[in-house]
Amino acid sequence: MPSPPLMPADPAPAPLAAGKVVEIYQQRTKHHFSAYAAGPTTLDWDARPEPFRHFSGAPTFPLPLADAESLASPPLSPAVADLAALGALLHLSFGLTAWKSLGPDRWAVRANPSSGNLHPVEAYVLVAGVAGLADGLYHYLPDRHALELRARHGHPFAPGPALAIGLTTVMWREAWKYGERAFRYCQLDTGHAMGTVRYAAALLGWRPVEQLRIGTDTLAALLGVDRRDDFPGRRADVSHEEAEILLALDLGEGVADLAPPALRTVATLAEWQGVATCIDPFPMFRWPIIAEVAQATRRPDECPLPPIFGPLPPVQPAARILGRRSAQRFDPNQEMGAEQFAGLLQLLRGETDARLSLVFFVHRVAGLGAGLYLLPRGLWGRAMLEGMQAPGSAPVSVTPDGLVRLRPLAPVELRRVARSLHCHQEIAASACLAVGMLAPFAPLSERDPAAYRDLLREAGLLGQLLYLEAEAMGLRGTGIGCFFDDPVHEAATLTTPEFQSLYHFTIGMPVEDERIETTPAYPALAERPSP
Incomplete structure (x- = not known):
C-alpha cells in the first residue's frame, strides 16, 4: 500500500519585531484591579536569592570607607584617583549603610535603594593607572566593602589615571518575587544606581559620563558577563547578569573616547579569573518573557539614543547619602x-x-x-x-x-x-x-x-x-x-x-518602627578611611 503523500510543514511564524515585543511586555505586565501581573504563587523567604555575589578564586582588595565628616560639600579641586577616593565613591554609591534586625530576621540597607530590597544591580570598576591597583576589571563586594580582580588588563581600557563604572543586573533576584514585572524593576534600580554614582562622584569633584557608543554585547564582553562557563548554575536565566550601562568618570580633565572595537580588544586580551557564586540553587518558576524583552531592548554599538543624565541636582553631603532610608x-x-x-x-x-x-x-x-x-x-x-x-x-x-x-x-x-x-x-x-x-x-x-x-x-x-x-x-x-x-x-x-x-x-514624615534594631554597616572596619 503506497504511503500517503507528505503534507508540507506549516511555516514557522515570523519573529516579532523588537518594538512589538516591548509593547506586548508593557501591556502584559500591567497590574489591574481584577488581576496582578503574572508572578510566583508562593515564596519561601528562607530560600530567597543570594544578595551578595562573589567570584571564587579572584583576589580581593579591601577599600577604605568614606569619611562622612570631610565629604560634606564639593571639593575645591577634583580628588586624586586613589584607593581612598575609590573607596568613598563605592561606599556612597553601592555600599552598606546599616544592618537592620527584627526578631530572628536581619537584613542590610544600602546606599542604592532597590525594589523589595532584592538588589539586582552588580557594580564593576574598570581601572587604569591608579596606584595600589593593577590595571583591570574589578567586581565590587558591598558586604565586605572590597574589590575582587575579575580580569587583569595587559592593555588598559584608557590612558591612566582612568576609572569607569559598569552596571549589570541579576534579573532573577527580582523575578523570584515579582515574576514578569521584574525587568521593569531592574531598570528602575539601574536608574537609582546611576543616581547614587552621580551624587557620590560630585562629592569628589568627579562626574560620571554615560558611554553612549558602547552597545550591550560590547559591554557584556568587557564586563565578562558573556562568559557562560564563569556563571555556572542549573539554569542560565538564574545565574545570568545582564549588561546595562557604562559610566566613565571625568576626574577633572574629561574622559577618553571609549570606542567599541578597542574595548572588545581589551576584553579579548584580558586574563580572566574567578567563577561566580550561585544565586539560587533551586529556582521554582520560569518567566521567559523577561529574556525576550531584554533581548528586544539591547542596544547596538553607536546607538543614537540621547543620554539620560540632565543637569546635576544640588550636591548632598555624605552623611545624608548614608542616612537615606x-x-x-x-x-x-x-x-x-x-x-x-x-x-x-x-x-x-x-x-x-x-x-x-x-x-x-x-x-x-x-x-x-x-x-x-x-x-x-x-x-x-x-x-x-x-x-x-x-x-x-x-x-x-x-x-x-x-x-x-x-x-x-x-x-x-x-x-x-x-x-x-x-x-x-x-x-x-x-x-x-x-x-x-x-x-x-x-x-x-x-x-x-x-x-x-x-x-x-x-x-x-x-x-x-x-x-x-x-x-x-x-x-x-x-x-x-x-x-x-x-x-x-x-x-x-x-x-x-x-x-x-x-x-x-x-x-x-516617617513613623519609625521602634521594634527594629539598627547596627553599623561595617562593624569590623574603621569608620573612616586610612590616612
Whole structure:
C-alpha cells in the first residue's frame, strides 16, 4: 500500500519585531484591579536569592570607607584617583549603610535603594593607572566593602589615571518575587544606581559620563558577563547578569573616547579569573518573557539614543547619602511646607531634557488644595499640555508654579483613590504627596525599542533625586513599583495611550518602627578611611 503523500510543514511564524515585543511586555505586565501581573504563587523567604555575589578564586582588595565628616560639600579641586577616593565613591554609591534586625530576621540597607530590597544591580570598576591597583576589571563586594580582580588588563581600557563604572543586573533576584514585572524593576534600580554614582562622584569633584557608543554585547564582553562557563548554575536565566550601562568618570580633565572595537580588544586580551557564586540553587518558576524583552531592548554599538543624565541636582553631603532610608509608614497629619514644595518644583522643572512628566497626588501641602495635579516637563510635557489646551478641549487651570489642576478631590476621597491606585498600600494615602511618573512610551519605544530601558532608568534616576530631596526637607521618601497602571491614567483624566506610568514615589514624615534594631554597616572596619 503506497504511503500517503507528505503534507508540507506549516511555516514557522515570523519573529516579532523588537518594538512589538516591548509593547506586548508593557501591556502584559500591567497590574489591574481584577488581576496582578503574572508572578510566583508562593515564596519561601528562607530560600530567597543570594544578595551578595562573589567570584571564587579572584583576589580581593579591601577599600577604605568614606569619611562622612570631610565629604560634606564639593571639593575645591577634583580628588586624586586613589584607593581612598575609590573607596568613598563605592561606599556612597553601592555600599552598606546599616544592618537592620527584627526578631530572628536581619537584613542590610544600602546606599542604592532597590525594589523589595532584592538588589539586582552588580557594580564593576574598570581601572587604569591608579596606584595600589593593577590595571583591570574589578567586581565590587558591598558586604565586605572590597574589590575582587575579575580580569587583569595587559592593555588598559584608557590612558591612566582612568576609572569607569559598569552596571549589570541579576534579573532573577527580582523575578523570584515579582515574576514578569521584574525587568521593569531592574531598570528602575539601574536608574537609582546611576543616581547614587552621580551624587557620590560630585562629592569628589568627579562626574560620571554615560558611554553612549558602547552597545550591550560590547559591554557584556568587557564586563565578562558573556562568559557562560564563569556563571555556572542549573539554569542560565538564574545565574545570568545582564549588561546595562557604562559610566566613565571625568576626574577633572574629561574622559577618553571609549570606542567599541578597542574595548572588545581589551576584553579579548584580558586574563580572566574567578567563577561566580550561585544565586539560587533551586529556582521554582520560569518567566521567559523577561529574556525576550531584554533581548528586544539591547542596544547596538553607536546607538543614537540621547543620554539620560540632565543637569546635576544640588550636591548632598555624605552623611545624608548614608542616612537615606525608605519609609515604611508615614504620619498622616504631617504637612509639607509651601517653600519646600516650591523648591522641589523648581528643581524638577529645571530638567529641560526630561522625558517624564509628573502627576502629583497632593494630600497635605501648605497653600495647595488636595487633588491631582500635572507637572509637564521637557518637550514631551509641553506637547501633552498643548494637547490639553487644544481648541474644543475642556479648559485647564494652571497654578503660578506651573502645575495643571487635573482633579480637585476632598481629602478623604483622595486618600481612598491614592490607596486604591497604589495596590491598596496605605503609604500612598498617608504621605504628604505621591508622585506618578508618565513617560512617552509609544513614540520612543516604537522608534527605538532600547529607549524602553532608558525611560525606566530615567524614572529610577528621578526617584533617587526625590529620595535625597526628601531627606534634605527633614522628611523621607519611598519608591512604589506596584500600582494599577491604566486606572492611574483614568484617575488623572489622561486619555492618550502614548503616555504610560512607569514608577511612583511618596514623600512624608516617617513613623519609625521602634521594634527594629539598627547596627553599623561595617562593624569590623574603621569608620573612616586610612590616612
